[in-house]
Amino acid sequence: MDALKELIAVVAKLRSPDGGCPWDLAQTPQSLIPYVIEEAYEVVDAIREGDREGIKEELGDLLLQVVLQAQIAGESGDFNLEDVVRGISQKLIRRHPHVFGDVSVDGVDEVRQNWEAIKAQEKGEISEKHQFSAKLARYYRTLPPLMAAMKISQKAAAVGFEWDNVDGVWAKFHEELGEFQQALAEETPERQQAELGDLLFAIMQLARWHNIDPSAALQGTNQRFVQRLQKIEALVDRPLTDYSLDEFETLWQQAKAQIAKEQL
DSSP states (O other): OHHHHHHHHHHHHHTOTTTOOHHHHHOOTTTTHHHHHHHHHHHHHHHHHTOHHHHHHHHHHHHHHHHHHHHHHHHTTSOOHHHHHHHHHHHHHHTOHHHHSSOOOOSHHHHHHHHHHHHHHHTTOTTOTTHHHHHHHHHHHHSOHHHHHHHHHHHHHHTTOOOSSHHHHHHHHHHHHHHHHHHHHHSOHHHHHHHHHHHHHHHHHHHHHTTOOHHHHHHHHHHHHHHHHHHHHHHOSSOGGGSOHHHHHHHHHHHHHHHHHHTO
């Protein structure tokens, strides 16, 4: 707790009009949004890599964003870090009645069901006419697009908004692919973007039906792409811009084969 108090004091000093940091003083909750997202992803990356020191450092960077947001809110009298901490403690107690109350549960699935029911009650959704759509709306507002699409798809399927079999999902994919191709040829940029979104959502349905994590899949593709470029850079003796597309393809296949061999 002493360490946390020290961090709070440091952030308060950085935000002080009397000798504080101009950059920190210029920040608003909105201007800090990219840093919140970036730091959260850097924590995830460190965890995936199993980098203990990295995890410790990145958690600190993420904690800084929490303290900084609370400091700014406190300056305007909205709330402070104590309110944040008490709020999450109370929420955890409310949503774990099987730990802090006398409710009995039988396994993880029942814990999850209770959590969702309590959450709905807290948000006053039980009596709302459009409670389901309101719940899904929170996903697209608060989650990264890929994660939100999967969540929305899963919840919709759970209430029966689902195909009878995977053939219907594939048919939907090909339908959306055709509409996207038509939009590219004939429609406005706005329609092209909308049709691309529909196509991506159809791909998400395929991922769900085949129990594939689309975020992990795309992350793996990004990683492999960069790894192959690293191998190409090790093979060449001049800037990449000096190579033709055919030469690039040859180098790409060499890098791909080399990585596959190393992974055997």
